[in-house]
Amino acid sequence: MMQQPDTAPPPPKSGTELVRIINCRQAYHKESATDLVVLDGVNLSIRSGEIVGLLGRSGSGKSTLLRIIAGLLPPTAGEVIWKGKKLEGPADGISMVFQSFALFPWLTVQKNVELGLEAKGVPMAERHKLAEDAIGLIGLGGYENAYPKELSGGMRQRVGLARALVVHPDLLLMDEPFSALDVLTAENLRTDLVELWAEKKLPIQSILLVTHNIEEAVLMCDRILIFSSNPGRVAYELQVPFEHPRNREDAAFRQFVDRIYALMTRRAPVVSEADMTDPDMKHVQITADAVALPALPINTIVGMMETLAADPLHGRADLPLLASRLQLELDDLFPLGESLQLLGFAELEDGDIMLTPEGMRFVQSEHDTRKNILWHSMLHNIPMVRTIRAVLDERPNHRASAERFRDELEDSMSPDYARQTLQTLIGWARYAELFDFDEEADQLFLDDETE
């Protein structure tokens, strides 16, 4: 159901097509079982004269897609057509700006910017001139001889931008370029970039921006592709109907942001009916799609529920509003909401989050009762927890290797996520005194209290 585009396909634009991606699939081979599919059936095209945003949660494979387009990573299946030809390896005319800036610490600003030109064999004099133009354009004049470590984060990203622009690429790829910067610096750089773009001062034809920040996407892009995770694919495509410069406080702007929030929270229930009603807890099979859990300490969850329950929200909130109230980004907020949903403490619906009666009861209870509620909720709602507990109850010494459960989780997620998911479950289970973990022996166990 997610694959159906929400809106009608956007009207064809006038620009020429730069990149077309046909049925791209990216899978990592796994030793134990099925391959881990990161991207599946991705189709998209980018035309000249537009800024396209790839919006999705971290881990949805959007950065992988960006690397495929850059030619840094060959897709497992499918094709990338760059200017009418099949792309093989890094192409001329595609430059990338990195989230981590990726500046060479031993090269000065000038040398960093010149690197791409040097690789092209541009003569020294011309190199200097081009680099100086790019440095000036991006507002770095005077910093030519500084080393990256002498610059602030915002300045460093400007160097990254100048380095990408100096080779006059057709397509500029930006991988979460502002997410390592503080709020003010990021906003400043965004505005500058949009201004240069609108005034057509940038020596590029098109930008592809990967981001997890909804407002950023709406602020900068002409077209937004919303990515879904597991496996990553384009779930929705939206045309942004505003002219530059855009105003965040504009009512239409806010409405558009709300709409995207709603689209991104509309998702399949995590726990199926069959699991909920299984009477015999000992013979539960883990469903094929065990959910990956983020690194979420239980006190963050409790804090969020208490904020939700308190004045003035009274158990229901608009997600963008809650995000700004808690000073959380999309990447932090969605996992939180989903974890609450998984535990049966909250519901996500059309960009809103509301506490369930069980969630309300949790918030209003004392510490011991809270433990009890979480105890039941975890056993009831998370199949993996049921399996763990059943195994531990069965063993005479009430101990079991954690590796085994990690392996099981790896059937439906990458090893890193499996590790993190079990880690999170252990954290919650310790709060609920459901089971404990011996880090040294890498074993889960029941102690006197949890027994």
Added chain:
Amino acid sequence: MTDGSLPGNLRVRPNVPDLLGLLAIMAGAVIVATAGRHMLVPIPASEAGTIHLNPAWLPAYAVRTTLRMFAALAASLVFTFTYAVWAAKSRRAGQVLIPLLDILQSVPILGFLTFTVVFFLGLFPGRMMGAELAAIFTIFTSQAWNMAFAMYQALRTVPPDLEEAALCFGLTPWQRFWRLEVPFAIPSLVWNTMISMSGGWFMVVYSETITVGNTDIALPGIGSYVGVAIEQRNIWAIFYAIAAMLAVILAYDQLLFRPVVAWSARFQTDEGTTLAAPDPWVLTLLRRTHLLRQACLRLGGMMTRIGWLPLGPRPSAPRRPLVPSRLLDSAWIAALAVCAITIGWKTWAYASTHYTAGQMLHVTMLGGVTLARVMVTVIVASLIWVPLGIWLGLSPRRARRAQMAAQFMAAFPANLFFPLVVVVIVRWHLNSNIWLTPLMLLGTQWYILFNIVAGASSYPGDLLEAAKNFHVRGWLWWRRVMLPGITPYFITGALTASGGAWNAAIATEVASWGDTTLSANGLGAYIAHATVAGATDQVGLGMAIMAAFVLLLNRALWRPLSNYAARHYTFD
């Protein structure tokens, strides 16, 4: 122990891993006891007859060699926990102890033999004990300085907030030391101990055949076995010895090295720097045992209680110095000055009567020859290992294997391979001035590889991607992208390798096969010949000049280089 814990104690039933563990412990005890008894016997009259080339004797020799190694390790630990701690705790002592340690570290270890053998044989006249202690002391000198430095550095860099927290809880100096400072120092101490052990194997093999002047003693061990094999031109015996040593290093690596490194990882304060390796099987086995685990826990509990003993004054106790600190400082500096002048004067007096200027110039020239040799080998080894190390390091899978292989090879005493090279030189009549040279780096080149692999495998992936995205290839890629990034690692590796090469010079510039003796020109050969001749004056001069070379090289080349690299070539 109170009675309350007794029932829990009785519940522990031994299991199969327990049985294995107990058997291993008993076997170990028997071996140690037997070897210990041998140490006290008189020196046998016919020295040559004591070493048998029959491979059946090798296991016993290997055990003796290993025990010497661990005896030295114990001594080094004691030294580390006294000398380094004193240097770190007392500002005034540190002013003397640390420069002294720096000098001791630069003195060629093998040169010590001349002096220590005479000294220890004098302590236990006519007993093996004297020779054993001399050998153990040699190994000690190859380990102790490095470990003490690691400890000192760690003690000086304990995070101030932890120190403050300990003060707030009113911990006494003794408690602070065991609860905070030692745990903090453990990762670097363990790492440096491992490095020292690698050097130690080289020394133990060398020091077992002691020939100083007319004293000629062969301590039963793998080193003396090889020595006799060389004398009798028995190439098969050399191979047996190499095989035996491989077994020893493998056992040491598996039974001790890996478990201890895994254990030390828990004291790591900064997260993410350790390579998350799976637990070594020995540790897993130990955890499975019931009885032994309990015993270990008990032992650990007891040690912890010793650490909690409230020795020393509480931080809240008033401290009133008897003498003003300023006055004490002046007195201290005056005393130091007097000592320095006296020592300088005595040295000068000794040198002027025993050495001529021509002699000193000659030995310094020899030092220059050895310096050239060290530098050339380091450069040649770098040309080989840097590209290879980068290739290995850029793939995580290859990197892990290469790291393990390099660690293992670094621990293997390279001098066991020397005879094989010497045989080739003798057979083909090669120039020994050139062909003995590579031996210097045979054992220590692995540090170059090891560090390069570490550098390449920690090279930031996004920078590699950026280089690829901007089509940086070929020589430009090496110059702008890769080489600067691994420079700090390379300098660490080359520094360690060249330090080892200086030490090895004494063992490599002179080599023999049967009655053929090959000798290269150089300071190492000078010291080696003087040692055999029992010319103490010449050994002393050679050692002093070599130490001066090493110190100068460190100060004038390696330290500025590594400071420069730390400023320019690190990723934040």
